[in-house]
Amino acid sequence: MGGKDDRDATExxxxxxxxxxxxxxxxxxxxxxxxxxxxxxxxxxARVACLDLDAEQGTLTRYIANRRAYCEARKLRLPMPAFEAVKAAASDSRGAAETEERETVAEVVARLSRSADFLVIDTPGSDNSLSRIGHSYADTLITPLNDSFVDLDVLATIDPESYEVRHPSKYAEMVFRVKMEKARREGGNRTFDWVVMRNRLGQLDSKNQRAMDYALDRLAGRIRFRTARGFSERVIFRELFLKGLTLLDLKDPGSDVKMNMSHLAARQEVRDLMREIGLVNTAE
Structure with a gap:
């Protein structure tokens, strides 16, 4: 497993x-x-901390609160990450608000990092300063993307006839800018590994999937990311949210969830994703 002992010596x-x-x-x-x-x-x-920068939506915040409540009610001892959330600053001045958010995130990231091997940051699903600030701390950026041209639009405008890339999207341009910000803040040529995670991939070959494969391959070389197979459309991911559980927790007999073939297949998708990201040993 990757961790502090095998990082770059300058970190x-x-x-x-x-x-x-x-x-x-x-x-x-x-x-x-x-x-x-x-x-x-x-x-x-690993010692893990989580930071929710999408606190207005608060999905990760509720996920972890649900997990804590479920464990307390059933006296389970499932692993729990250290956790904090940062809300958007309330200042009327846009510049003052962004400065406050930047300082707050820097302080929280530094504090959580001192007692963790990994820090997982969930960012807002919109273009705002907290999203940009969060992205600038990435060592690994994971971008979940539903496998359709509707969702690919977040990365680039694609020609409908040739499937060639017309131009990168505002999000892709933002990712490039925060790479530069990270390099300025941390010095040297530090950048990050960008993984586009393809969710809801079809099980069968199709014209749409071949077109997506082509467009993503062309785009990956242009804006520097790699792709990984993500999660299929499985109800179990949504069901587990109310209990704060993940598919990795279901082997615990106290989880009160009966494993079936769908669970096993979904859990394997999680393991495959982590193997492709390259930060854990996913062997059984």
Whole structure:
């Protein structure tokens, strides 16, 4: 498993590896991804912290609160990440609000990093300063993307006839800018690994999937990301939210959820994703 002992020698010892889950389009599965990434890391024995920068929506905040309540009610000892949330600043001045948010996030990230191997940040599904600030801390950026051209629009405008990339989207341009911000803040040529996570992939080959494959391959070389297979459309991901559970928790007999073939297939998708990201040992 990756961790502090095998990081670049120039990285401070008290700095966690930061995984940012980001996409400026709602409904892409950011919070579900963030919680399952955190659970996978904790299952490997890593110390994990989570930061919710989408506190107005608060999905990750509620996910962890549900997990805490479920464990307390059933006296379970499931691994629990350290957790904090940062809300948008209330200042009337846009500049003052952004300065306050930048300072607050910097303080929280530094504090959480001191006692964690990994910090997982869930960002807002819109273009605002907290989203931009959160992205700028990434060592690994995970962008969940439903596998359709409607959702691919968040990354680029695609020609409808040739499926060639016309131009990158505002989100892709923002990712490039925060890479530059990260380099200025941390010095050197530090950047991050960008993983586009393809959710709801069809099980069968189709014209749409071949077109998506082509467009993403062309786009990946242009704006520098790699792709990973994400999660299929499975009801179990939504059902587990109310209990604060993840698919990694279901092997615990106290979870009160009966495993079936769908659960096993979905859990394997989580393991496959973590293997492709490359931060954990996913062997059984």
């Amino acid at each position: 401070p010892e008290d700095r966690a590896h930061v995984l940012v889950v980001g996409n400026q389009k709602g409904g892409s599965g950011k919070s579900t991804t963030a919680m399952h990434v955190a659970a996978s890391l904790m299952a490997e024995g």
